Amino acid sequence: MAEKLTGAEIVVRCIAEENVDFVFGYPGGAVLNIYDEIFKQDKFKHVLVRHEQAAVHAADAYSRSSTKIGVALVTSGPGLTNAVTGIATAYMDSIPMVIISGQVPTHAIGQDAFQECDTVGITRPCVKHNFLVKDVKDLAVTMKKAFYIATTGRPGPVLVDIPKDVTQHSCTFEYPKTITMRSYNPTIKGHSGQIKKAVELLLNAKRPMIYAGGGVVLNDASAQLTKLVRMLGAPCTNTLMGLGGFPASDPQFVGMLGMHGTYEANMAMQECDVLFAVGARFDDRVIGNPGHFFREGRKIIHIDIDPSSISKRVKVDVPIVGYVKDVLEEMIGMIEQGDKRPDAASLKAWWTTVKDWQSKKCLAFKPSAADGKIKPQAVVQALWNATGGDAIITSDVGQHQMWAAQYYPFDKPRKWINSGGLGTMGVGIPYAMGAQLANPDATVACITGEGSVQMCIQELSTCKQYHIPMKIINLNNRSLGMVRQWQEFFYGNRYAESYMDALPDFVKLAEAYGHVGMKIEKAGDVEAALREAIKLKDRLVFMDFITDETENVFPMIPGGKGLSEMILAEEL
Amino acid sequence: MRHILSVLLENEAGALSRVVGLFSARGYNIDSLSVATTEDTTMSRMTIVTHGSDDVIEQITKQLNKLIEVVKVVDLTDGNHIERELMLVKVRAAGKDRDEMKRMADIFRGRILDVTDKSYTIELTGDSHKLDAFIAAIEPGVILETVRTGASGIGRGERILKI
Numbered sequence: 098m099a100e101k102l103t104g105a106e107i108v109v110r111c112i113a114e115e116n117v118d119f120v121f122g123y124p125g126g127a128v129l130n131i132y133d134e135i136f137k138q139d140k141f142k143h144v145l146v147r148h149e150q151a152a153v154h155a156a157d158a159y160s161r162s163s164t165k166i167g168v169a170l171v172t173s174g175p176g177l178t179n180a181v182t183g184i185a186t187a188y189m190d191s192i193p194m195v196i197i198s199g200q201v202p203t204h205a206i207g208q209d210a211f212q213e214c215d216t217v218g219i220t221r222p223c224v225k226h227n228f229l230v231k232d233v234k235d236l237a238v239t240m241k242k243a244f245y246i247a248t249t250g251r252p253g254p255v256l257v258d259i260p261k262d263v264t265q266h267s268c269t270f271e272y273p274k275t276i277t278m279r280s281y282n283p284t285i286k287g288h289s290g291q292i293k294k295a296v297e298l299l300l301n302a303k304r305p306m307i308y309a310g311g312g313v314v315l316n317d318a319s320a321q322l323t324k325l326v327r328m329l330g331a332p333c334t335n336t337l338m339g340l341g342g343f344p345a346s347d348p349q350f351v352g353m354l355g356m357h358g359t360y361e362a363n364m365a366m367q368e369c370d371v372l373f374a375v376g377a378r379f380d381d382r383v384i385g386n387p388g389h390f391f392r393e394g395r396k397i398i399h400i401d402i403d404p405s406s407i408s409k410r411v412k413v414d415v416p417i418v419g420y421v422k423d424v425l426e427e428m429i430g431m432i433e434q435g436d437k438r439p440d441a442a443s444l445k446a447w448w449t450t451v452k453d454w455q456s457k458k459c460l461a462f463k464p465s466a467a468d469g470k471i472k473p474q475a476v477v478q479a480l481w482n483a484t485g486g487d488a489i490i491t492s493d494v495g496q497h498q499m500w501a502a503q504y505y506p507f508d509k510p511r512k513w514i515n516s517g518g519l520g521t522m523g524v525g526i527p528y529a530m531g532a533q534l535a536n537p538d539a540t541v542a543c544i545t546g547e548g549s550v551q552m553c554i555q556e557l558s559t560c561k562q563y564h565i566p567m568k569i570i571n572l573n574n575r576s577l578g579m580v581r582q583w584q585e586f587f588y589g590n591r592y593a594e595s596y597m598d599a600l601p602d603f604v605k606l607a608e609a610y611g612h613v614g615m616k617i618e619k620a621g622d623v624e625a626a627l628r629e630a631i632k633l634k635d636r637l638v639f640m641d642f643i644t645d646e647t648e649n650v651f652p653m654i655p656g657g658k659g660l661s662e663m664i665l666a667e668e669l
Numbered sequence: 670m671r672h673i674l675s676v677l678l679e680n681e682a683g684a685l686s687r688v689v690g691l692f693s694a695r696g697y698n699i700d701s702l703s704v705a706t707t708e709d710t711t712m713s714r715m716t717i718v719t720h721g722s723d724d725v726i727e728q729i730t731k732q733l734n735k736l737i738e739v740v741k742v743v744d745l746t747d748g749n750h751i752e753r754e755l756m757l758v759k760v761r762a763a764g765k766d767r768d769e770m771k772r773m774a775d776i777f778r779g780r781i782l783d784v785t786d787k788s789y790t791i792e793l794t795g796d797s798h799k800l801d802a803f804i805a806a807i808e809p810g811v812i813l814e815t816v817r818t819g820a821s822g823i824g825r826g827e828r829i830l831k832i
Binding site: 217218221222225226229246278279280281403404405408409 | 678679682683686687690694724727728731732734735737738739740832
């Protein structure tokens with residue numbers, strides 16, 4: 098028999114029904130009833146952050162680094178507005194998550210009440226969907242819809258706004274097992290005719306190229322992608338969001354592509370005759386100028402779960418809408434059952450060209466000079482060595498993010514957690530919190546810079562409370578490196594506001610929060626320091642690496658330029 | 670090119686603002702928009718008149734379909750269709766203008782809904798071009814007020830938009 102519960106009880110029961118282990122949040126007036134129910138239960142744990150933005154980032158990383166779903170809980174008004182950056186970040190990267198926000202009581206809505214804001218209005222453009230629940234009778238089904246919408250089709254954040262009186266009212270509780278919505282039925286199965294066309298094109302290609310993005314990671318399709326790429330014998334690149342989707346140590350991997358991608362990946366994208374895009378969306382940081390990217394005669398195949406991602410920036414010849422994993426599996430099956438195999442002679446010639454591009458060694462950088470200044474790239478490489486290449490790496494946004502992507506090759510998916518779409522500085526520490534809680538046995542390192550890390554530095558306190566032993570790799574070049582790099586290249590060395598003066602003593606700061614702090618100033622000390630930090634298994638270690646401030650990220654495609662118009666380090 | 674999109678969507682609070690928000694967020698044009706519930710009151714039917722290249726219209730259609738509350742989207746301009754718009758015009762109708770206004774209303778098959786000593790309020794129905802033509806045909810100085818509903822559209826013959 099269905100039981101009668103209050104709205105607050107229903108919220109907590111729904112979260113438990115969805116097998117959520119952690120809720121990241123911050124209490125406040127409008128959610129006090131919900132917090133009271135959280136206090137009384139033991140199905141999931143609550144993680145108290147120090148700022149709502151971090152709650153959403155942590156829940157987001159919890160989703161990214163596992164196959165479970167992250168949940169964030171914030172109060173009305175400022176609680177929600179603080180959360181918006183986190184929500185928009187998750188939305189841009191299609192991360193499934195549910196955000197629950199408190200709202201003023203229904204009778205006070207529209208009265209400019211204390212801590213009132215138009216939550217549904219403010220978040221509308223940066224969620225997959227949102228709901229305002231005005232009647233407790235709608236609460237359970239709305240919660241179910243929220244989890245369902247967040248995790249199906251193209252995933253994304255879904256917000257449920259719950260007025261305080263709705264959490265007080267009660268009704269009979271029944272959590273729906275399944276849900277159907279007449280207005281929401283995403284196409285998930287790829288069209289077999291199109292899939293067949295794609296297979297034929299690929300098998301007849303002379304210069305095939307595979308370009309795989311975040312969709313592969315989100316849909317857990319790495320195994321299928323890897324198998325198909327090996328069957329096709331073609332070079333494969335990953336986007337920033339797709340790193341780890343195809344093993345970086347595989348000889349067919351040509352590195353990341355895009356604005357700071359490898360020479361070989363970008364050239365192969367441009368010069369191939371059949372381009373196979375898998376769960377990637379041809380965005381501006383990936384292909385640069387679409388007009389320049391266009392090549393007469395090159396055929397493009399594109400699998401995506403979102404029809405609006407297809408032919409948005411680049412015309413596609415064979416569009417396939419559906420779950421990447423299932424489509425790839427169908428393609429593998431078709432090839433296995435057919436007699437046709439890729440053209441070995443053409444592939445051999447193609448690889449000769451690709452190897453020629455690779456021989457440019459575009460990621461080579463000058464080792465530290467006699468002054469012993471630390472090269473940031475070398476720190477990332479040393480971290481890879483010290484962690485056996487198997488750590489979960491989070492990053493913030495800027496030069497350090499690109500160096501992490503370039504010099505920490507990922508062999509597995511869900512190991513690389515960063516804000517690709519929105520490019521949100523400050524995500525690094527909260528991302529590492531969420532990733533560590535989802536993967537308690539993993540080594541989690543946050544590669545950051547002295548600019549980004551200060552945007553959510555308060556979370557060091559949360560890390561102390563929940564014993565999160567992340568390693569923070571602060572590549573400290575005393576400047577907003579990526580801004581400085583653009584100013585150097587495009588603004589005549591006028592470094593407007595990109596120099597960071599009056600930096601805190603990060604060692605003391607870490608210690609003040611109860612963690613271990615280390616300052617590393619000489620290139621010769623990098624490896625030993627990293628090993629020592631990783632040995633401190635149960636402690637958060639903040640490693641402040643004082644790096645060579647003149648280092649820039651290469652290769653680089655200037656904004657608005659074409660993929661093959663890269664600036665390489667050697668050219669400067 | 671001008672397109673008329675018919676959208677069937679859930680009749681829920683906020684659904685309209687999602688559609689309008691989509692157009693402004695992505696820089697699409699809305700020339701007119703009309704919306705009301707259908708015979709099934711849980712559902713609304715919206716007619717959006719917009720313009721853009723084929724690529725833009727394709728994106729608009731896909732983006733509309735992506736909205737959770739949208740059930741179906743059809744581009745009526747893909748096939749034969751009927752479109753109608755209603756306009757109410759209040760015009761000055763005194764002295765020699767009075768007979769002339771009546772004649773113009775008759776020519777355009779308009780109806781005079783309200784009369785004062787000095788004015789007529791005329792109802793006109795037709796496709797948007799017809800309403801434009803009426804406005805162009807009368808002296809601009811005599812127009813006191815106009816209000817238009819925006820186009821509503823429906824497919825011809827067996828073309829039906831329903832779930």
